[in-house]
Amino acid sequence: MRSCFLGALLGAVSLASALTVAPYTGTIIKGKQFPRLIEVDLEELVDGLESGLFTSYDLVRAYEARIMEVNSTLHMVTELNPDALTIASQLDSMRANGTVLGPLHGIPILIKNNIATYDKMNNTAGSWSLVGAKVPRDSTMAAKLRKAGAIILGKTNLSQWANYRSDNSSNGWSAYGGQTYAAYYPGQDPSGSSSGSGVSSSIGLALAALGTETDGSILSPSEVNNLVGIKPTVGLTSRYLVIPISEHQDTIGPMARSVKDAAYLLQAIAGPDPNDNYTLANPAINGSTPDYVAACNYNAFAGKKIGVARNVIAAYGKYIDPPVLAAFNEAITQVAAAGAEIVDANFTGFAEYLNSNNESLVLNADFLVDLAKYFSELTYNPYGIENLAEERNFTQTFPLEDYPQRDTGVWDGALKQGWNNTDPRFWAAYQADLYFGGEGGILGALARTNASAVMMPTTISPGIPAIVGSPVITVPLGFYPANTTVVLNGFGNLVATGPNVPFGLSFMGAKWSEAELIGFGYAYEQRTMYRNDVQPYLVPNIELADFVS
Ligand SMILES: *[C@@H]1O[C@H](CO)[C@@H](O)[C@H](O)[C@H]1NC(C)=O
Ligand SMILES: *[C@@H]1O[C@H](CO)[C@@H](O)[C@H](O)[C@H]1NC(C)=O
Ligand SMILES: *[C@@H]1O[C@H](CO)[C@@H](O)[C@H](O)[C@H]1NC(C)=O
Ligand SMILES: *[C@@H]1O[C@H](CO)[C@@H](O)[C@H](O)[C@H]1NC(C)=O
Ligand SMILES: *[C@@H]1O[C@H](CO)[C@@H](O)[C@H](O)[C@H]1NC(C)=O
Ligand SMILES: *[C@@H]1O[C@H](CO)[C@@H](O)[C@H](O)[C@H]1NC(C)=O
Ligand SMILES: *[C@@H]1O[C@H](CO)[C@@H](O)[C@H](O)[C@H]1NC(C)=O
Ligand SMILES: *[C@@H]1O[C@H](CO)[C@@H](O)[C@H](O)[C@H]1NC(C)=O
Ligand SMILES: *[C@@H]1O[C@H](CO)[C@@H](O)[C@H](O)[C@H]1NC(C)=O
Ligand SMILES: *[C@@H]1O[C@H](CO)[C@@H](O)[C@H](O)[C@H]1NC(C)=O
Ligand SMILES: *[C@@H]1O[C@H](CO)[C@@H](O)[C@H](O)[C@H]1NC(C)=O
Ligand SMILES: CC(=O)N[C@H]1CO[C@H](CO)[C@@H](O)[C@@H]1O
Numbered sequence: 245m246r247s248c249f250l251g252a253l254l255g256a257v258s259l260a261s262a263l264t265v266a267p268y269t270g271t272i273i274k275g276k277q278f279p280r281l282i283e284v285d286l287e288e289l290v291d292g293l294e295s296g297l298f299t300s301y302d303l304v305r306a307y308e309a310r311i312m313e314v315n316s317t318l319h320m321v322t323e324l325n326p327d328a329l330t331i332a333s334q335l336d337s338m339r340a341n342g343t344v345l346g347p348l349h350g351i352p353i354l355i356k357n358n359i360a361t362y363d364k365m366n367n368t369a370g371s372w373s374l375v376g377a378k379v380p381r382d383s384t385m386a387a388k389l390r391k392a393g394a395i396i397l398g399k400t401n402l403s404q405w406a407n408y409r410s411d412n413s414s415n416g417w418s419a420y421g422g423q424t425y426a427a428y429y430p431g432q433d434p435s436g437s438s439s440g441s442g443v444s445s446s447i448g449l450a451l452a453a454l455g456t457e458t459d460g461s462i463l464s465p466s467e468v469n470n471l472v473g474i475k476p477t478v479g480l481t482s483r484y485l486v487i488p489i490s491e492h493q494d495t496i497g498p499m500a501r502s503v504k505d506a507a508y509l510l511q512a513i514a515g516p517d518p519n520d521n522y523t524l525a526n527p528a529i530n531g532s533t534p535d536y537v538a539a540c541n542y543n544a545f546a547g548k549k550i551g552v553a554r555n556v557i558a559a560y561g562k563y564i565d566p567p568v569l570a571a572f573n574e575a576i577t578q579v580a581a582a583g584a585e586i587v588d589a590n591f592t593g594f595a596e597y598l599n600s601n602n603e604s605l606v607l608n609a610d611f612l613v614d615l616a617k618y619f620s621e622l623t624y625n626p627y628g629i630e631n632l633a634e635e636r637n638f639t640q641t642f643p644l645e646d647y648p649q650r651d652t653g654v655w656d657g658a659l660k661q662g663w664n665n666t667d668p669r670f671w672a673a674y675q676a677d678l679y680f681g682g683e684g685g686i687l688g689a690l691a692r693t694n695a696s697a698v699m700m701p702t703t704i705s706p707g708i709p710a711i712v713g714s715p716v717i718t719v720p721l722g723f724y725p726a727n728t729t730v731v732l733n734g735f736g737n738l739v740a741t742g743p744n745v746p747f748g749l750s751f752m753g754a755k756w757s758e759a760e761l762i763g764f765g766y767a768y769e770q771r772t773m774y775r776n777d778v779q780p781y782l783v784p785n786i787e788l789a790d791f792v793s
Pocket of ligand 4 (some may be wrong): 518519
């Protein structure tokens with residue numbers, strides 16, 4: 245365990261010293277400044293494409309080269325799209341003749357390796373059992389990205405099965421993709437399960453990436469990779485042909501370097517889909533999707549009430565490290581100075597929630613059904629696996645799945661539970677969750693106080709919104725100080741806490757309140773710009789200017 249970690253650490257350090265150079269200030273060709281890809285935003289890319297400074301073809305080549313430059317250290321991308329350059333050329337031709345599909349036209353985006361595409365790429369959740377499997381069409385997420393003109397550049401590594409297999413694995417590890425590392429400290433835990441999406445977005449290996457969340461899998465890797473992450477209301481984004489954990493909790497959202505870029509991506513992927521009934525509860529079905537980009541408003545806090553769940557902060561005190569708590573307390577002052585009234589917004593069912601395991605019952609029950617449904621959608625299923633019992637059998641006997649070193653404890657629990665989401669016991673557990681997250685959680689706190697959102701350190705923000713399906717945005721809040729003592733993760737192979745590791749601030753709201761949360765995230769981001777305070781230890785050297793003919 246230890247020696248394995250040290251090997252990774254030394255490898256990372258030696259590569260880092262080869263790659264880290266003096267700050268890059270951009271390259272000037274014919275009087276034009278090429279943007280630096282670690283900090284470029286969508287609007288700057290669109291300017292460059294429209295002015296002819298570079299093409300989408302150039303962009304794809306640059307991003308692919310950057311991926312190859314750091315992949316052997318960070319393992320953040322599992323597959324590149326072999327058609328990406330062809331697609332880029334087509335989109336360049338369309339732009340040249342005046343057809344632009346929208347702001348994402350010709351912009352490379354990475355997606356997590358549990359979101360299916362109907363092309364040459366595999367959709368595996370990191371398992372060898374799904375390498376070679378075929379789906380009947382694009383997932384709705386992939387279809388919406390293509391319709392918006394985005395180029396799906398590749399698939400990102402993840403905690404295997406979105407972290408729903410093992411009781412003793414590590415974040416960002418999958419059998420198919422290996423161990424993902426984050427870029428702010430050698431050997432850094434990338435968190436998960438959208439680990440590769442977080443790392444890739446943080447160092448500019450695409451404009452941004454999509455992740456998925458059941459309980460923390462967008463928010464947590466966004467936090468430790470210094471990103472903005474939006475975990476949408478369950479049902480805002482379609483889960484059709486996304487490898488599931490739970491129909492009641494799964495959701496897909498953007499992970500980007502700025503709030504506005506995340507808003508652009510959310511605009512493209514949100515909306516009702518007949519292939520996912522949960523999306524039909526979206527109020528936009530009777531109107532139109534809000535304008536998330538226009539919601540980026542510097543004055544969003546003016547005249548609003550923002551809640552602080554003091555009893556949750558107190559109960560979770562031991563999980564909030566002093567630098568995070570200090571930064572959070574300062575954030576309360578900053579939000580007040582930006583025009584908000586700060587109110588106590590306690591979660592009254594929180595103590596009871598901490599002693600309940602209803603969420604596990606719900607997730608297990610959903611997983612048994614939803615996984616079988618995903619298998620049944622496949623048009624080619626290489627091992628003919630149809631349900632969780634068979635998947636466990638495969639995983640325990642296929643050598644590359646690293647069993648029993650990484651166990652199947654979560655599945656053992658689900659199979660032992662035995663009953664699924666058609667059972668009356670499911671409804672009892674689910675109703676308890678709806679209380680803990682609803683009246684006893686975020687929704688009750690908002691209703692009682694008339695607050696527009698509750699703010700919380702991201703490290704403790706995902707749980708309550710997860711069980712009730714409500715939205716959260718996380719934005720950069722700060723970094724652990726340079727003299728922080730390194731603490732390893734439970735598995736012993738990753739740096740969980742250490743110098744320069746980023747952390748985040750969450751705003752959580754009522755269902756379908758994404759536009760308002762984006763406003764708060766933007767207003768906070770624009771006042772602080774903490775993202776720029778610390779650079780990753782590992783940044784690709786290759787830049788767009790290297791590929792422009
Ligand atoms: C990642 O790195 C490995 C090892 O250098 C290489 O073989 C592989 O092709 C790379 N994959 C991608 C998608 O860049
Ligand atoms: C523009 O180019 C696209 C892609 O090559 C093509 O499908 C479309 O018909 C062209 N439109 C015009 C107006 O030429
Ligand atoms: C998908 O998996 C197949 C089977 O292993 C492999 O041949 C193919 O190269 C993979 N696709 C990509 C884009 O890596
Ligand atoms: C949506 O709900 C309807 C009515 O219950 C059902 O017939 C249909 O199969 C569902 N569709 C999906 C994609 O789950
Ligand atoms: C849409 O409007 C119909 C008719 O008024 C209503 O029954 C339905 O609940 C509405 N749906 C949503 C998601 O608001
Ligand atoms: C919220 O909880 C904190 C800590 O438990 C407590 O001190 C405070 O009085 C509570 N606020 C309200 C308005 O109940
Ligand atoms: C689920 O929640 C209910 C209601 O609070 C509680 O009585 C029950 O003990 C919980 N179940 C478990 C297994 O924690
Ligand atoms: C769910 O449980 C029901 C009732 O026990 C059973 O008939 C059904 O086959 C189960 N579904 C799955 C996918 O296991
Ligand atoms: C698991 O594998 C064993 C040995 O190949 C087989 O006998 C058994 O039927 C399998 N069980 C399931 C649920 O697939
Ligand atoms: C993980 O748990 C399994 C089963 O308890 C055990 O065999 C294995 O050694 C554990 N792995 C590690 C790294 O501790
Ligand atoms: C880190 O430095 C700060 C400021 O000098 C100091 O207050 C703190 O105790 C130091 N922490 C450690 C772990 O050495
Ligand atoms: C496809 C790909 O790049 N896979 C790499 C993932 O990471 C492992 C190491 O953990 C490499 O061996 C693979 O080549």
